[in-house]
Amino acid sequence: DGGITQSPKYLFRKEGQNVTLSCEQNLNHDAMYWYRQDPGQGLRLIYYSQIVNDFQKGDIAEGYSVSREKKESFPLTVTSAQKNPTAFYLCASSIASSRSYNEQFFGPGTRLTVL
């Protein structure tokens, strides 16, 4: 079955720690995205990547970092510089065409809690 996997499902972080959220897709999609979801808010874009070894900041990139060394993988690191990291994080992917850029397929999410 093709899809997007995220791990772990739940993650707890102590203040001052960096943590990395995993996202893997086997849909052969070129574009991948990271979103943050907070209660009562829509999704906010953290980073996106159009192609391997390239990524761009989204609307709320401060305190986060990403890498795209393989087409299938787009890990997100939440650094200690992110002051309020407790949230639900969603990874998504899409094929790279002019209209399908925006039709995204989502993973099941990772809930990060800062202790």
Added chain:
Amino acid sequence: AQSVTQPDIHITVSEGASLELRCNYSYGATPYLFWYVQSPGQGLQLLLKYFSGDTLVQGIKGFEAEFKRSQSSFNLRKPSVHWSDAAEYFCAVGLGGFKTIFGAGTRLFVKA
């Protein structure tokens, strides 16, 4: 500025009743329009999408949506709601390229 508004934070309908979830957007050009559904603690699943052509689009799970350019709306409808439809629904607007704006969501409760 581009925006997506879902005016209803939550809606409660009886099982078997009809449903309409509202979505209004602000964007200068014809957007790409989407409805997604999210079950608690899960990712988003695409219900339907509008790119061009017929303004009434059919989606999965018996949902449909109508694009009304004059009203900048893309409301989601279902003629008969099932208890399994209880979830949060997000309207989204694609602006071209990699930018998608999501509404804040409408949580649907279904009562027996």
